[in-house]
Amino acid sequence: MGSTPVTEITERARDVFRLVVESYLNSGTPVGSRTVSKLPGINLSPASIRNVMQDLEELGLLSHPHTSAGRIPTESGLRLFVDGMMQAAEPSAEERAAIEGRIGQGGPIEEALVAATAALSGLSACAGIVLVPKREPVxxxxxxxxxxxxxxxxxxxxxxxxxxxxxxxxxxxxxxxxxxxxxxxxxxxxxxxxxxxxxxxxxxxxxxxxxxxxxxxxxxxxxxxxxxxxxxSRPVLIVRGQANLIDQEAAADLERVRQLLDELEGKEEIARLLERAHAGQGMKIFIGSENKLFALSGSSVIAAPYRGGDGKVVGVVGVIGPTRLNYARVVPMVDFTAQALSRLMT
The missing domain is CATH 3.30.390.60 (Heat-inducible transcription repressor hrca homolog; domain 3)
Structure with missing residues (x-):
């Protein structure tokens, strides 16, 4: 899906846009000009901010839901933010320890992969997913x-x-x-x-x-x-933490939640989606309708491949959550989990 290049937005518009997106991802609610004017790092009046937000809306980066005075980022806006403006935060020592502790408990590899999805789910408040290479039967x-x-x-x-x-x-x-x-x-x-x-x-x-x-x-x-x-040779998909997808904000949109849970039942379709990350050899972020599978529920997928001892990609690990998830925190977390699984496979 194409989006407005970040270089085509003025510095003032970039600042306002970044604050709107970050505030929305933190709160899950539309962001108004008065809210932005009170945030650190901005020196504009609410009226000036409203004008900038209107310009951003005309560019297709923000939308005006219902009759709310606030705005939320569109999928194109989220894509612009993730690709060109997001400042990723490395997982904390506690988060790294939690992931490595769950993965390194010993036992069969399959148990470690299940533990990885559970750890990711708990830390990200999303559904954790892992695409497991099915062992060839004897x-x-x-x-x-x-x-x-x-x-x-x-x-x-x-x-x-x-x-x-x-x-x-x-x-x-x-x-x-x-x-x-x-x-x-x-x-x-x-x-x-x-x-x-x-x-x-x-x-x-x-x-x-x-x-x-x-x-x-x-x-x-x-x-x-x-x-x-x-x-x-068909991979197996493990999903953990679906209950995390039903929070207070989601409860207000039960039809979207029902649709997402229905989509999660179609594990074969999700596996095919994740294989795009497998084939691409690197981190993949699918936002909302960028993939047909989650177009109706408006969900995002963050997935990273993990590798075997020979350096080849053997599976994919990641999360599924609402489009308003905290990308700056979750993306590095998924990447760290993929690296931890790769170390385990060597």
Whole structure:
């Protein structure tokens, strides 16, 4: 979404605009000229401030809600503030300790990621989110249940005891006996391997002529493994602290809150949104309707990628909250959490 470049605004207008935005983000209520005139760092009369605010409104940076005498920043105004005027405040020693303490409690990585979202949620008063790379399952057993002449149900039992089913199309001429043979082959030869390792071994044995399967059976095994390998790469989204999104100001707009909570249920959509931060390799800030997912509720997302031991991005951590959240405080907090998770992964 485009916005007015900060260089095109006079110094006086920048000062007034910054004070209006900061006051609004602190209070969540429209800001009037008299309020701005009493703030430190401004030496203008309320009348002069009103004129400047009117100019800023005409530029699309402020809006005049209802019949209120005060103004609030538009999404374009918030974007201008975040990109060119915000003075970020580093997390305090207490905040850093709280984040690192929750993450470093020991246990599986997944527990640390859940702890990271909870810590972020508590400190930011937003909903904490983390996009977790789904670990590739390890094969324990693999089999087929015939459904028709052209389809079968592929059943995979993972090393962790998980059971997953997929419907697969059968190559022509595959019999129930052949399906049983394929299942026995996979369970005997490929058990204990990840899907990627199983695919690699199957390809190697086929090339070496060591696979005791005919061409149709080989194709069927490869097809079944490919389905799980593709699905297994889908990330998992963890959301914590949704209750933080219902505060006193939000209670006055229950429809917006309901819409936001509905949007949070669509975890697959949020995961796709966060993958933009994953792909971009850096901090991403989505304000309101800049992303279609949260256009109706008017919410913002701040997300930063975290990395594994090889330096590659493996997931994304961040927060979801109202557009009036404290960007100057929350942005560095999300960045610090991403760095802490990266250190944990090394």
């Amino acid at each position: 094969l324990k057993q693999f089999g087929f249940v015939p459904l028709s002449a052209t389809q079968a149900l592929a059943v995979m039992v993972g090393g962790d005891g998980s059971v997953e089913n997929r419907v697969v199309d059968l190559p022509p001429g595959v019999t129930a006996a052949a399906l049983n043979e394929v299942g026995n082959y996979v369970s005997a030869r490929l058990a204990g391997l990840t899907l990627g390792e199983a695919q690699a071994r199957l390809e190697k044995e086929i090339k070496a002529g060591e696979a005791a399967l005919d061409r149709a059976a080989q194709e069927l095994v490869a097809r079944g493994l490919a389905i799980w390998s593709r699905d297994g």
